[in-house]
Amino acid sequence: xxxxxxxxxxxxxxxxxxxxxxxxxxxxxxxxxxxxxxxxxxxxxxxxxxxxxxxxxxxxxxxxxxxxxxxxxxxxxxxxxxxxxxxxxxxxxxxxxxxxxxxxxxxxxxxxxxxxxxxxxxxxxxxxxxxxxxxxxxxx
Numbered sequence: 001x002x003x004x005x006x007x008x009x010x011x012x013x014x015x016x017x018x019x020x021x022x023x024x025x026x027x028x029x030x031x032x033x034x035x036x037x038x039x040x041x042x043x044x045x046x047x048x049x050x051x052x053x054x055x056x057x058x059x060x061x062x063x064x065x066x067x068x069x070x071x072x073x074x075x076x077x078x079x080x081x082x083x084x085x086x087x088x089x090x091x092x093x094x095x096x097x098x099x100x101x102x103x104x105x106x107x108x109x110x111x112x113x114x115x116x117x118x119x120x121x122x123x124x125x126x127x128x129x130x131x132x133x134x135x136x137x138x139x140x
Contacts, residue, residue: 002062003041005034005070006048008097009112013132014071022049022057024070026130029140033073033130040074048110061107068099073128073139081123090118093127 005024014023024034024047034045047057048067064087072078082099085091090100100118102110128139 001043002060002065003037003043003045004048004059004061004065004067004107005037005045006067006110006112007050007070010071010131011050014130017133020053022047022053022070023130025057026136028073028130028136033070036074037068040079048107061104063104064101065104065107066099066101067107067110069097069129071130072098073130075128077125078123078127081121081125085121088117088119089121090115091121091123093123096127096129098123098127 005022007018007023011018011023014026017026024037025032031039037045046060047054047070048059049057066082068082078098081091085099085101087101087103091098097112097115130136130139
């Protein structure tokens with residue numbers, strides 16, 4: 001299964017830092033968010049970000065894919081919830097898309113602004129999310 005970290009519609013809140021890299025490449029503590037996901041999932045990851053960043057941060061699509069919001073840091077409870085979602089299901093924290101499992105064709109059509117076609121699953125615990133530049137330091 002391919003693991004894809006996607007930048008959501010709130011990426012602009014992190015400008016100018018997000019001009020040069022996907023949000024998951026921000027360092028929070030000693031590791032980047034993507035490094036944290038790699039360690040938790042024991043898997044390589046790819047990126048769904050702005051077109052001009054895709055050459056340096058490529059998107060690799062498999063037959064089955066798990067898309068995870070790149071601004072969210074992993075923890076054990078979140079991993080357990082993500083492990084429970086199936087193809088076409090999406091994990092939400094309030095109105096924020098946390099993760100969605102999609103096949104190859106659905107990844108190519110993925111649009112962060114059109115989420116109504118996914119079966120919604122609510123995540124009731126809190127998440128650690130980098131929403132503004134100051135979060136990089138306050139959540140460190």
